[in-house]
Amino acid sequence: MVNQTDVDIERIEKIARGIRERVLAHSIANNGGYMSQACSSAELLAALYGSILNFAPLENPIDPPSFIGVPSVGEHIYKTGAQFHGEKGPEYDRLISSPAHYALVIYAALIETRRLREDGLEHFNRDGSTVEMIGAEHSPGFETTTGSLAQALSQAGGIALARKIRGEKGRTWVFMSDGEFQEGQTYEALQAARFHGLSNLRAIVDVNMNQCDGPMDTVMTIEPLADRVKAFGWEVSVLDGHDIPAILAAAAKETDKPHMILCYTDPVRGLPILAERAPVLHYLRFTSPEERARYEEAYQEMVK
Amino acid sequence: MSYEIVARPHQQNFIDWAKNKPEVLVLSADLTNSCEVGKWRDTYPDRFFSMGMAEQNMLGFAAGLAREGFEPWVHTFSVFLYRRPLDQLQMSIAYPSLKVRLVGFLPGIMTPGGVTHQAIEDIAVLRAIPNMTIFEVGDATEAQSILDVAHAINGPVYIRMLRGEVSRIFPANEPFVFNRARVLSEGSDITLITSGISTEEALRAVPLLQERGVSISHLHVSTLKPFTDPLVLQALKNAKSGVITMENHSIVGGLGSAVAELMAENAIGIPLQRIGLKDTYAHGASQKFLMSEYELDAQALVKKVENALGRSLNIAESELQEQRSVSVHSSAKVEAL
Numbered sequence A: 001m002v003n004q005t006d007v008d009i010e011r012i013e014k015i016a017r018g019i020r021e022r023v024l025a026h027s028i029a030n031n032g033g034y035m036s037q038a039c040s041s042a043e044l045l046a047a048l049y050g051s052i053l054n055f056a057p058l059e060n061p062i063d064p065p066s067f068i069g070v071p072s073v074g075e076h077i078y079k080t081g082a083q084f085h086g087e088k089g090p091e092y093d094r095l096i097s098s099p100a101h102y103a104l105v106i107y108a109a110l111i112e113t114r115r116l117r118e119d120g121l122e123h124f125n126r127d128g129s130t131v132e133m134i135g136a137e138h139s140p141g142f143e144t145t146t147g148s149l150a151q152a153l154s155q156a157g158g159i160a161l162a163r164k165i166r167g168e169k170g171r172t173w174v175f176m177s178d179g180e181f182q183e184g185q186t187y188e189a190l191q192a193a194r195f196h197g198l199s200n201l202r203a204i205v206d207v208n209m210n211q212c213d214g215p216m217d218t219v220m221t222i223e224p225l226a227d228r229v230k231a232f233g234w235e236v237s238v239l240d241g242h243d244i245p246a247i248l249a250a251a252a253k254e255t256d257k258p259h260m261i262l263c264y265t266d267p268v269r270g271l272p273i274l275a276e277r278a279p280v281l282h283y284l285r286f287t288s289p290e291e292r293a294r295y296e297e298a299y300q301e302m303v304k
Numbered sequence B: 001m002s003y004e005i006v007a008r009p010h011q012q013n014f015i016d017w018a019k020n021k022p023e024v025l026v027l028s029a030d031l032t033n034s035c036e037v038g039k040w041r042d043t044y045p046d047r048f049f050s051m052g053m054a055e056q057n058m059l060g061f062a063a064g065l066a067r068e069g070f071e072p073w074v075h076t077f078s079v080f081l082y083r084r085p086l087d088q089l090q091m092s093i094a095y096p097s098l099k100v101r102l103v104g105f106l107p108g109i110m111t112p113g114g115v116t117h118q119a120i121e122d123i124a125v126l127r128a129i130p131n132m133t134i135f136e137v138g139d140a141t142e143a144q145s146i147l148d149v150a151h152a153i154n155g156p157v158y159i160r161m162l163r164g165e166v167s168r169i170f171p172a173n174e175p176f177v178f179n180r181a182r183v184l185s186e187g188s189d190i191t192l193i194t195s196g197i198s199t200e201e202a203l204r205a206v207p208l209l210q211e212r213g214v215s216i217s218h219l220h221v222s223t224l225k226p227f228t229d230p231l232v233l234q235a236l237k238n239a240k241s242g243v244i245t246m247e248n249h250s251i252v253g254g255l256g257s258a259v260a261e262l263m264a265e266n267a268i269g270i271p272l273q274r275i276g277l278k279d280t281y282a283h284g285a286s287q288k289f290l291m292s293e294y295e296l297d298a299q300a301l302v303k304k305v306e307n308a309l310g311r312s313l314n315i316a317e318s319e320l321q322e323q324r325s326v327s328v329h330s331s332a333k334v335e336a337l
Helices: A004-030 A035-052 A081-085 A100-112 A118-123 A152-165 A178-182 A184-195 A225-231 A244-252 A272-277 A289-303 B009-018 B038-043 B055-067 B078-082 B086-094 B122-127 B140-151 B197-211 B230-238 B255-265 B287-293 B298-309 B317-322 B327-332
Strands: A094-097 A172-177 A201-207 A235-240 A259-264 B004-007 B024-028 B048-050 B071-077 B101-105 B133-136 B157-161 B165-168 B182-185 B190-194 B216-220 B223-225 B242-250 B272-277
Touching: A004 A035, A004 A100, A004 A244, A004 A289, A035 A100, A035 A172, A035 A201, A035 A244, A035 A259, A035 A272, A081 A094, A094 A100, A094 A152, A100 A118, A152 A172, A152 A184, A152 A201, A152 B055, A152 B086, A172 A178, A178 A201, A178 A225, A184 B055, A201 A244, A225 A235, A225 A259, A235 A244, A244 A259, A272 A289, B009 B038, B009 B140, B024 B038, B024 B055, B038 B048, B055 B071, B055 B078, B055 B086, B071 B078, B078 B086, B078 B101, B078 B122, B078 B157, B122 B133, B122 B157, B122 B223, B122 B242, B122 B255, B133 B140, B140 B157, B140 B165, B182 B197, B190 B197, B190 B230, B190 B255, B190 B298, B197 B216, B197 B242, B197 B298, B197 B317, B216 B230, B223 B255, B230 B255, B242 B255, B242 B298, B255 B272, B272 B298, B298 B317
Parallel strands: A094 A172, A172 A201, A201 A259, A235 A259, B024 B048, B024 B071, B071 B101, B101 B157, B133 B157, B190 B216, B190 B242, B242 B272
Antiparallel strands: B004 B165, B133 B223, B182 B216
16 A cells, blocks of 8 residues: 555655756746746746645636736725636635745746646746745735745735734744745744744755855855744754755644744755856856757756 | 914814724824824723834734734824834735825924924935825814825825814814815915925915015925825926925935925926925924024025025015914924923
């Protein structure tokens, strides 16, 4: 008899592979993309979308809507990208994605979990599309506009507080990047979440230790990260962000505190050729046709 | 002229108003009693959230609560609502056009707290932000009736609020009306547009000016954005000798600028004089002292009227002093923080 957990893990692995493949294919076709973010976060986003998050099911993957305008005073007519997470409900989880430049990776995760249509990435970065390069709240999978980083945890705190007031069962998850721990607002949010007893708030962080200028310890160190977060009164899990069973186990942990899962990750996992670009991994743009051809080879290897 | 002085007009009024509005919450950043919501907290402890001295996060929490259908009324000093947390105000609240109410106390030079506490460019900054609605109350009646007006706006609202001992200039049965100026006097020489505490200050000079034969159209404006009130436009068109604006704010970007835009767009070709802080920071001192030092007071208004008319009106400072009906609350009182 096949172990159910093994099946789950295989399925998540397949989603993670699909995320890397889709982001790499897209980056090759468009001469650029946030590739290292796909390499580092593929497993944790696959675990979130593929297993951890209790979302309402969708009948069919959604076709990304065209951009219909910005929110304005008065009647709010548009739906946020949270529609890709299914109908909201007191029992369902929410996911607020903070690092909006992970948009391509999140779109890939939505496609892999049949929430965004297979051809959704064809709209990526096209004029008039909601499938924007830096996700905003109209973009698939996004519910807030957090391209200016470190604002999501506070907003998710407000959402979690509202759900606590209403006695809802569903949890509010925040997906974060490690660079956001350089911003002061993150620590304000940590202290407030604990102070207001938001045990329904869960954060999962891609600690890939890289940022726009290069390795974080050359830009502004955030370590000891786990100790910092613990000192604010949170439950903290530290794990290898490519270890799917470890992610699932941490996510299932019951605690009466807000819980942060620090996933330490490898920004070139699954695409070793990317390491040649170190120390600056933030954005992949090919410097020559030859380099692009080598990534094409790497892609063929990946999908073999 | 003397007005009734209302002690803490917001305190009990806000409690009564919020009674049957379970969606109304209060968020506070360690200035709870200073913003007259200490009793509110004690009355509705389950709807009050202390957020500490952390305004960036407070605005994010407010945004999250508003997304979930609550209506957070964020109470702190004006200056702390938009300076430090401006990006949060914009991206977490204004862009999604959420029903967050930012209730700002001690605007302009009303605080003795000095430059760090003085919101002198808040209207300028917030006027430039899409989706914002901006109100400024000028007396106790407005401080109380603003609640219904703000509540009805399906978007973010910033209120320049009054606290403590506040004059009741406008009858209690004439509430704040959205985007409608109060016409305090009608005339044809000068159109005077005032907002907030500048209205009460202007009212010290207006009767003396009228006695000297100056025909003044005086409007009190409480809705600063949108700035589309036809009454204001008509009064600007009617002015023969000049337009004067008077505000507790920088002359850059506030009421004076809004009037200038309206005049230019409507080809109203008469001189505009703006009373306000002349592109300068202020410092810690009493309201009365600062209003005199920075020429925000009735004396300054008289000078501007004389400029507009090109003649002296021979109004002695002592005459203006006699008009100070509210010496107790505007000069003798030391406003604690």
